Amino acid sequence: DGHGMKLKGELNITSDMSNPAPRAVMEGLAAQFDEMHPDLTVNLTIVDREAWKTQIRNSLSANAPDVVNWYAANRMGPYVSAGLFEDVSDVWADESMAALASTKGAMTIDGKQWGVPYTYYQWGIYYREDIFKELGLTEPATFDEEMANCAKIIDSGRKCYTIGSKFLWTAGGWFDYMNMRTNGFDFHMQLAQGEVEWTDERVRETFANWRKLIDMGAFIDDHQNYSWQEALPFMVKGEATAYLMGNFSVAPLREAGLTDDQLGFYQFPTIADVPQGEDAPTDTFHIPSGATNKDAAKAFLEFVTSADVQSDINGGDKLGQLPVNSASSVADDKFIAKGFEMLSNNAKGGVAQFFDRDFPAEMASAGMEGLQEFMVFPDNLDDILARLEETRARVYK
Amino acid sequence: MFPTPIEKKSRSYQMAYQGLLPVVLVMWLLPLIAVAVFSIRPDSDFTNGNYWGVPSSFNFFENYGKVFFESDMPRYLLNSVFITVPTVLGTIALSSMTGFALGIYKFKGNLLIFFMFIAGNFVPFQILMVPVRDLTVNMNLYDTKTGLILFHIAFQTGFCTLFMRNFIRALPFPLIEAARVEGVREWQIFLYVVLPLMKPALAALAVLIFTFIWNDYFWAVVLTQGPDAQPVTAGITAFNSQYRAAYHLMSAGSIVAALPPVLMFFLMQKHFIAGLTLGAVK
Amino acid sequence: MSGVTLNKVIKKYGDVQVIHGIDLEIEDGEFCVFVGPSGCGKSTLLRMVAGLEETTDGQINIGERDVTRADPSQRGVAMVFQTYALYPHMTVRDNMGFGLKMNGHPKAEIVEKVAEASRILKLDEYLERKPAALSGGQRQRVSIGRAIVRGPEVFLFDEPLSNLDAELRVEMRVEIARLHKEIGATMIYVTHDQVEAMTLADKIVVLRLGVIEQFGSPMDLYRDPDNKFVAGFIGSPAMNFMDGVLGEGGSVTVPALQRDVATGVNGVAGAKVSYGIRPEHITIDPAGSTHKVDMTESLGGISYAYLVAETGERIVVEERGDVRSKDGDVVGLSFEDSRSYVFDAASEMRIR
Amino acid sequence: MSGVTLNKVIKKYGDVQVIHGIDLEIEDGEFCVFVGPSGCGKSTLLRMVAGLEETTDGQINIGERDVTRADPSQRGVAMVFQTYALYPHMTVRDNMGFGLKMNGHPKAEIVEKVAEASRILKLDEYLERKPAALSGGQRQRVSIGRAIVRGPEVFLFDEPLSNLDAELRVEMRVEIARLHKEIGATMIYVTHDQVEAMTLADKIVVLRLGVIEQFGSPMDLYRDPDNKFVAGFIGSPAMNFMDGVLGEGGSVTVPALQRDVATGVNGVAGAKVSYGIRPEHITIDPAGSTHKVDMTESLGGISYAYLVAETGERIVVEERGDVRSKDGDVVGLSFEDSRSYVFDAASEMRIR
Amino acid sequence: MSTPVPQDRSWYRRNEIAITPWLFLIPGIAFFALYVIMPIFQSFWISFHEWDGLGEKTWVGTAHYERLFGVGDQNIDRKFEVSFWNNLKWLVLYLLAIPMGLFIALFLNQTVRGIRLYKSLFFFPFVISQVVVGLVFSWFYLPREGLLNAILGFFNLGSINILGDPTMATYGIIAAGLWPQTAYCMILYLTGLNAVDPEQVEAARLDGAKGHKMLWYVILPQLKPATFIAFVVTIIGALRSFDLISIMTNGGPFGSTRVLSFYMFEESLSEFGFRMGYGSAIATVLFFIMLGFIVYFLYSMWREEKEAR
Numbered sequence A: 001d002g003h004g005m006k007l008k009g010e011l012n013i014t015s016d017m018s019n020p021a022p023r024a025v026m027e028g029l030a031a032q033f034d035e036m037h038p039d040l041t042v043n044l045t046i047v048d049r050e051a052w053k054t055q056i057r058n059s060l061s062a063n064a065p066d067v068v069n070w071y072a073a074n075r076m077g078p079y080v081s082a083g084l085f086e087d088v089s090d091v092w093a094d095e096s097m098a099a100l101a102s103t104k105g106a107m108t109i110d111g112k113q114w115g116v117p118y119t120y121y122q123w124g125i126y127y128r129e130d131i132f133k134e135l136g137l138t139e140p141a142t143f144d145e146e147m148a149n150c151a152k153i154i155d156s157g158r159k160c161y162t163i164g165s166k167f168l169w170t171a172g173g174w175f176d177y178m179n180m181r182t183n184g185f186d187f188h189m190q191l192a193q194g195e196v197e198w199t200d201e202r203v204r205e206t207f208a209n210w211r212k213l214i215d216m217g218a219f220i221d222d223h224q225n226y227s228w229q230e231a232l233p234f235m236v237k238g239e240a241t242a243y244l245m246g247n248f249s250v251a252p253l254r255e256a257g258l259t260d261d262q263l264g265f266y267q268f269p270t271i272a273d274v275p276q277g278e279d280a281p282t283d284t285f286h287i288p289s290g291a292t293n294k295d296a297a298k299a300f301l302e303f304v305t306s307a308d309v310q311s312d313i314n315g316g317d318k319l320g321q322l323p324v325n326s327a328s329s330v331a332d333d334k335f336i337a338k339g340f341e342m343l344s345n346n347a348k349g350g351v352a353q354f355f356d357r358d359f360p361a362e363m364a365s366a367g368m369e370g371l372q373e374f375m376v377f378p379d380n381l382d383d384i385l386a387r388l389e390e391t392r393a394r395v396y397k
Numbered sequence B: 001m002f003p004t005p006i007e008k009k010s011r012s013y014q015m016a017y018q019g020l021l022p023v024v025l026v027m028w029l030l031p032l033i034a035v036a037v038f039s040i041r042p043d044s045d046f047t048n049g050n051y052w053g054v055p056s057s058f059n060f061f062e063n064y065g066k067v068f069f070e071s072d073m074p075r076y077l078l079n080s081v082f083i084t085v086p087t088v089l090g091t092i093a094l095s096s097m098t099g100f101a102l103g104i105y106k107f108k109g110n111l112l113i114f115f116m117f118i119a120g121n122f123v124p125f126q127i128l129m130v131p132v133r134d135l136t137v138n139m140n141l142y143d144t145k146t147g148l149i150l151f152h153i154a155f156q157t158g159f160c161t162l163f164m165r166n167f168i169r170a171l172p173f174p175l176i177e178a179a180r181v182e183g184v185r186e187w188q189i190f191l192y193v194v195l196p197l198m199k200p201a202l203a204a205l206a207v208l209i210f211t212f213i214w215n216d217y218f219w220a221v222v223l224t225q226g227p228d229a230q231p232v233t234a235g236i237t238a239f240n241s242q243y244r245a246a247y248h249l250m251s252a253g254s255i256v257a258a259l260p261p262v263l264m265f266f267l268m269q270k271h272f273i274a275g276l277t278l279g280a281v282k
Numbered sequence C, D: 001m002s003g004v005t006l007n008k009v010i011k012k013y014g015d016v017q018v019i020h021g022i023d024l025e026i027e028d029g030e031f032c033v034f035v036g037p038s039g040c041g042k043s044t045l046l047r048m049v050a051g052l053e054e055t056t057d058g059q060i061n062i063g064e065r066d067v068t069r070a071d072p073s074q075r076g077v078a079m080v081f082q083t084y085a086l087y088p089h090m091t092v093r094d095n096m097g098f099g100l101k102m103n104g105h106p107k108a109e110i111v112e113k114v115a116e117a118s119r120i121l122k123l124d125e126y127l128e129r130k131p132a133a134l135s136g137g138q139r140q141r142v143s144i145g146r147a148i149v150r151g152p153e154v155f156l157f158d159e160p161l162s163n164l165d166a167e168l169r170v171e172m173r174v175e176i177a178r179l180h181k182e183i184g185a186t187m188i189y190v191t192h193d194q195v196e197a198m199t200l201a202d203k204i205v206v207l208r209l210g211v212i213e214q215f216g217s218p219m220d221l222y223r224d225p226d227n228k229f230v231a232g233f234i235g236s237p238a239m240n241f242m243d244g245v246l247g248e249g250g251s252v253t254v255p256a257l258q259r260d261v262a263t264g265v266n267g268v269a270g271a272k273v274s275y276g277i278r279p280e281h282i283t284i285d286p287a288g289s290t291h292k293v294d295m296t297e298s299l300g301g302i303s304y305a306y307l308v309a310e311t312g313e314r315i316v317v318e319e320r321g322d323v324r325s326k327d328g329d330v331v332g333l334s335f336e337d338s339r340s341y342v343f344d345a346a347s348e349m350r351i352r
Numbered sequence E: 001m002s003t004p005v006p007q008d009r010s011w012y013r014r015n016e017i018a019i020t021p022w023l024f025l026i027p028g029i030a031f032f033a034l035y036v037i038m039p040i041f042q043s044f045w046i047s048f049h050e051w052d053g054l055g056e057k058t059w060v061g062t063a064h065y066e067r068l069f070g071v072g073d074q075n076i077d078r079k080f081e082v083s084f085w086n087n088l089k090w091l092v093l094y095l096l097a098i099p100m101g102l103f104i105a106l107f108l109n110q111t112v113r114g115i116r117l118y119k120s121l122f123f124f125p126f127v128i129s130q131v132v133v134g135l136v137f138s139w140f141y142l143p144r145e146g147l148l149n150a151i152l153g154f155f156n157l158g159s160i161n162i163l164g165d166p167t168m169a170t171y172g173i174i175a176a177g178l179w180p181q182t183a184y185c186m187i188l189y190l191t192g193l194n195a196v197d198p199e200q201v202e203a204a205r206l207d208g209a210k211g212h213k214m215l216w217y218v219i220l221p222q223l224k225p226a227t228f229i230a231f232v233v234t235i236i237g238a239l240r241s242f243d244l245i246s247i248m249t250n251g252g253p254f255g256s257t258r259v260l261s262f263y264m265f266e267e268s269l270s271e272f273g274f275r276m277g278y279g280s281a282i283a284t285v286l287f288f289i290m291l292g293f294i295v296y297f298l299y300s301m302w303r304e305e306k307e308a309r
């Protein structure tokens, strides 16, 4: 918060919070920070979230802004090792940051911290409660119940799950869960780190479980054509009853007209008897090492992680996600509360970031492509796994 | 004239032809017409699944209003203008000079340099991508309109040189000789004799380059990011991710992005076609 | 004003020599016409004088000055092109004044000179028009005007009329003759056209394969050609040539004519010669029976009869008057022996 | 083989009528030439015979057949175009054989007919070349060959020689005449060129503004034109026309000649007339002093003297022989009165 | 007898004609060399390195090429293989634009009222950005809501998901690409048809050539220049295809619509990419494929150039 030091000049922020709700939040943050510092001009550039994933590199190496959005863990590795992210250990040294301790690990590489988180959110199954009621279904706790439910849903002429896999990563979510439930969190992490072959029997078992759903026609058709947003209407219209997604999907679903009575959430059911691991990606702010106004940037980082701001931006009417500051209040929102509860008490296996953040880039890209293919052509599994194994052998040298 | 002029065919044949024309046209432009219709539909049509029925209301102003007042589209459009216009001017300036040099003078290496320009223009430009991006970054022009403009000028100079040189070649050479006998200096020949005669070529080329540059997407993605510098082709993808699945707005946005070159084409049709044929068929 | 002197002038394109050491003197104020078959080097020679082609060897003088290496603009020449070479984007006035303007002459001077040229060429009405709005003949006048404005010592014309149609060609030919009379400058004129050459020239230069075959006044060339090439080239229809053998005392035996002709030339008896006589110097004798009329062409006032001799050689005869021969007639020929020309069969040089 | 008959033939382009009801009979084997000023409808008429333009009204017969609505390829005609219209991508052989090939004739027949045509036109050496590798004259020969191969009843030529240079034109003209004699087919030939018309035609048709002014044999038209237009159009240089007034007994007072001419024509005394006489029918009388020589042009055998009368009218006179007048001479004129033509000044019709 | 022309003119004036062209060429050549010629060689150079675009380059020799082609004990790069075959499909099928363009041009080559407007409207797709074309067609193909399926549904022909089906997606994109390309070829042919010598057509009519015979034997040979150019632009377009793929499928589904240029971009600059060396190697391969065509084009032009003299 600048601690009495006057912040001057310009603060250039490039954010990837391009969906309508996050966009409003980010714009609010920038405006608020600008107002707090009369001598400082805050320039906010909002970049398409998908596009930003390719552009960040250019942005960091040339004409770097002062603050950028990115992701924790493996995903920030390349920029840290290339020296493009500023070491912000001093920000973390402040005693107020103790409240963020739970996320510190995800921000740490080589014992230093390279950014701050501003939000995280649970993944899980969002479903049409009203349809469940109509069909007399209850939230399943095991995979068998899940499949039983699904069979009834299909009988009613609906699909069980909507998904839009055009940009691949949504399939990664399904794999994360299938694998974490089949083989456990630790195994999943070993796979991510290249320690297990993709052709391993255990991996095959994951796919075999997944295939049960595919074979019964649980997923909507033609999902490879849709982005995740384009898949939403299936659920809104009731053509599909559930969506394995992050909590950010609640906002557009509500916006599309679903009320909280119609919308429910449950944790991904268990398959094998392993501690449940959960996906809970953390979104972050970083300071590029080429930033010109690092003082203001650090002040901004402190600003966004402060308890009040965290409470505010993660509120149900804003991001609708979980605050990273333990001193913040969790929004009074059915889904946020459920997620918070789930992650606090029911994620014994561990918390993963997400497929494309846990796996190295080249592996992640090949992997998600294979996952998408599997969802459409499950018969190609052997070929897909052989391909992934080949990539694994090359990538983790 | 081939095929045989329709006037020489029977009356019924003529009628059939006249009738067929609009039908074929509609089929040909079907995807485009569909988008145009999308762009005036209300949101509710899509949620109600009324994709192809009669629009339930005429939402032209709402939809286009949103595009113009609630998105970055105007900024992107402006960027496109600020990228395209200087590129056109720069390219024309450079290539009329190279075209003059290659079209008028006989010297060793003339054909070689000419072919270098052509060959460079035929190159799959992906091979330039990495080094050009690097060069632009090193010149501190990454994510600036200038960076994009400089590259476009250089690359289009290849094509335009081909065009200009052939055009100048076709000018009667005695014009140059007459001027030389009169003691007109070479640069004066360029400025006062050749340049005024190239006006049609310049106009044609300007229109052509305008559309090429306006429609460029690849280099916009490679050399720029964000609404500060990106042209509308790249902007439309950002716009679309903002309004994902809102087909009425995406359609309106696409139409807005496509409109300037289309207008250009209609206003300058003669030059446009002259450009294509001169540059190509010659 | 000054004449033009060419001294052993040679032109090579790479290894190909197209002008083979030409010596020629053109007097001050003379109208000199280059003729010759296509590709003989007329244009090349003219352009060398203009400075538009480099001279490989030899020397070109204009007046007293050696201009062999001078810039075109430094030579005091002006050139009129076959295709007019007018600047299409300028008015007639600007076309004519362009050279002076570019060389920084004061405005008043330009205006005056253009007015003078336009007066001479009767272009006053057209001064504000662009070339596209002029007829072919007017355009050619403008291009001559452009030459006049610069007040050159030598005018060069390269087939200036060949893009015009027959009628206009006649008109412009007269115009050029008048112009020469009026401004009296030296002029060099290249043409394909017999009539232009004969009617305009003070001196005709006949070129063949980059070499001068003969030069002189039109009637000199017509009446007294030095060799068979010139004899055949000048005059239309071309002179008739027949094989013959030289006898004693200048008598030539010409089988195609079935008689000996007393030509009075000096030569070795028994030498093979080519005997020549012009169509207009023969008359048909309907009473004779030595030649068959193969074909006739009537142009109204004149007809041409194409005769075949017993040797198979063809002879063209010009006929006038109201009685003309018809296809298939068998006729005789009569002519004055003094109209004969005799050429060596091998060297083709004239035997006098 | 068969003649061509046009019966009240009319052509309209939209509302513009360009051919105004033409009746014409062309005999079997006749060589008919259409002449007339540019835009008079020569090409249009020819193309109507070919079937390339639709006939708006009237009837066209070739031989006994009414072909007014027939397809071009069904009419038994072949056409030779000004621009040759050879197929540039085919060899000479293929160009000539194309028509037969398209109509499914057997290969052997094509080979034979092409060989025959190529023999007639001396094209054997060039059969494997493409048109681009031929000279203009050779190209025109090929296009004639293409016509011959199809063995048509009627040959149509549209200014076939006007893209050639003067020399070649003469050569090809003779060639066409020979061809007509050899194969004897009916030929219709459009030209601008006096000489071609006069020398080739059995019958000349003079067109003006889509109407036939006169037709007949070349010498008929030359000697006995029906009106001033034909009189001025046929003959080169053109007939001299002077204003005159008809007196009693066929005597015409011609101020430009400073005398009355006893023409012997019948007409209303006092009528304004146009008096005509051809340049080749006037001789210069050096002893006289009625006219001034403005300019002379010598072409060798012939000169033209351009005289000015006191009335300001210009008179061209053809001179021959060794003594010719010079610029500035003051001379008199003499001619036989019987050479005179008299035309009504208003209607321009001949008064006989 | 002669006094030489004074030689006091400056060196420039004396050598004006030799020097001027170079003065006029310098800026153009400089730009072109900097942005086009040099980068080609730089790309070659980079392709022999491992480089993430940030740090130092590491020399790896021909390792990238070996991986691409599967030299030694590795398999050929599957993505490369797919891209290569897709590129071939593009090359071959894109050429359909030429006959289709010709066909439309023949259809429109009439002089009826309003034909100019029709011609312009037919030309429309070419003027529109490929990005928009891509969007338009991806909506056209939408598996449920798309117009294509609406039409198929109308005729009771079931529905297809072109862009979602790896066996069809590439063809779907090519079809979208053919749309503007056909328009382009159409305009080339329309102008070509304008330049057809009417006398030759008439001569052929007298020779009895009609319809397709006339087209084949007389018209097409005369359209050769237009065909040549159509060929050039179509080949170049096919090998450069990027925008459409990027917009319509982003290379998917599961990489089945990749072509070399897209793969190259993906490897170099995409989200999971930044293997500049490998990307450059792919670009180099693409370049050499194109080089074959470039040499052929230049050779044809050179021949024409020589004939023109």
Ligand SMILES: Nc1ncnc2c1ncn2[C@@H]1O[C@H](COP(=O)(O)OP(=O)(O)OP(=O)(O)O)[C@@H](O)[C@H]1O
Residues within 6 Å of the ligand: C013, C016, C018, C036, C037, C038, C039, C040, C041, C042, C043, C044, C045, C192
């Ligand atoms: N640039 C050149 N390179 C090589 N040879 C040339 C060049 N220009 C002309 N020639 C040759 O020089 C010779 C003379 O050409 P020139 O143009 O002077 O002939 P010309 O007498 O003017 O013919 P024409 O009457 O056809 O105009 C020709 O044989 C021609 O082929």
Ligand SMILES: Nc1ncnc2c1ncn2[C@@H]1O[C@H](COP(=O)(O)OP(=O)(O)OP(=O)(O)O)[C@@H](O)[C@H]1O
Residues within 6 Å of the ligand: D013, D016, D018, D036, D037, D038, D039, D040, D041, D042, D043, D044, D045, D192
């Ligand atoms: N397609 C057309 N539409 C309208 N008018 C035409 C058309 N073709 C020719 N004409 C007109 O018909 C008249 C006769 O033309 P045509 O070509 O037959 O003349 P021509 O005697 O052959 O002239 P030239 O000697 O110049 O070839 C001209 O006035 C011309 O303007």
Ligand SMILES: [Mg+2]
Residues within 6 Å of the ligand: C042, C043, C044
């Ligand atoms: Mg010449």
Ligand SMILES: [Mg+2]
Residues within 6 Å of the ligand: D042, D043, D044
């Ligand atoms: Mg005509």
